[in-house]
Amino acid sequence: MRAVNRFLVNQKYLLILFLGVAIFASLQSYFGAMKSFVEGGRLYTTYNNYIIFKQSFFHLIESKDLYDPFVEEQGDLFKYSPAFALVFGVLAILPDVLGLSLWNILNAAVLFYSVYYLPRLDVRTKGLILVFVIVELLTSVQNEQSNALIAGLFLFTFGFLERGKYWLASFCLVSTIFIKLFGIVGLALFLLYPNKFKLTYTTAAWAILFTALPLLVVNVDQFLFLYKSWANLLANDHSISDGLSVIGWLKTWFKLDVNKxxxxxxxxxLFCFPLLRIKQYGNFTFRMLVLASIMIWVVIFNHRAESPTFIIAITGVALWYYGQKQKPENYVLLVLAFVFTALSPTDLFPRFIRNEWMKPYVVKAVPCILIWAKITYDLLFANLSPRIEKSVEG
Known part of the structure; x- marks a missing residue:
């Protein structure tokens, strides 16, 4: 037990673990065999998502439509903002093995340091959060996704807000929006803090800057065309799938064909109801649970949520559990989340169970849905108090 505690409070060891996961996943993807995304289809690299991000930069500077299929180059559509495509050029110009590795390291490092930047939590609790999310981190970086980066930016937003650093807080939050549009839900955090005028103009300033960034490499007509094309893609994307979400859960478990x-x-x-408890805004635990609610909400109500997206939700789960006083019912839900959300896509579950039960019945999402419901209830009715940390000597 003492050895475990020493590991949890050792930032250096945990950083090595996070960077090791990122580098392992990068090399695994880079040296992986070519694969197709439909039976008998065209073959693409294992790190196809990174190729999509990389090629978006070259498509941007060549004044092409970023949101065309480009089936000869990549196995899916680019769905992020034109600003993301420009910024990704820093990595796109590098050899794939280096750019891919740095991309995954960036995701892991931002999440790692954002946890340590959380206020009012002791070092051991932060270690517990990091260890809890490590499996989901691996799932995310194995797919070269941006979700760990988004999770880290949410945490940094919260950390900066708590310290009154509004320019940095709004920068982090606006960054999530220009990576994936669902980051806009994070604006609800701003309601919990004073000086809303400053939060408004700092957010507006960053939003204008990020929007205008592509003008550095394209003309005005192409700039307007790209944003129209992005909006059209997002509008048409709404009906494509149900994802690992509340929608998928209602359809597969209850046969409810409900409008998305x-x-x-x-x-x-339901998310907004707890925000009516204005007198609770001064309670740190309340504010942290609102952040946890946001991080889970953007995944479970996302009809395009995939397994790698859940690093955002599972980080929210960790904040919810480790950020407040321990309760037996919360511990049960935490275990369910670890087993059925974090571990269910791994080889610890036989393939036939994953393919016949876990995926079709969106089991990965269910613990997060239950926890989000519990968070909402607690935010509405519970007297929230901070975590009571056990002695490190254990």
């Missing part, structure tokens, strides 16, 4: 817009609207209303 109505489900998202209901989720938004």
């Amino acid at each position: 817009t109505y489900v998202s609207l209901a989720g938004a209303i």
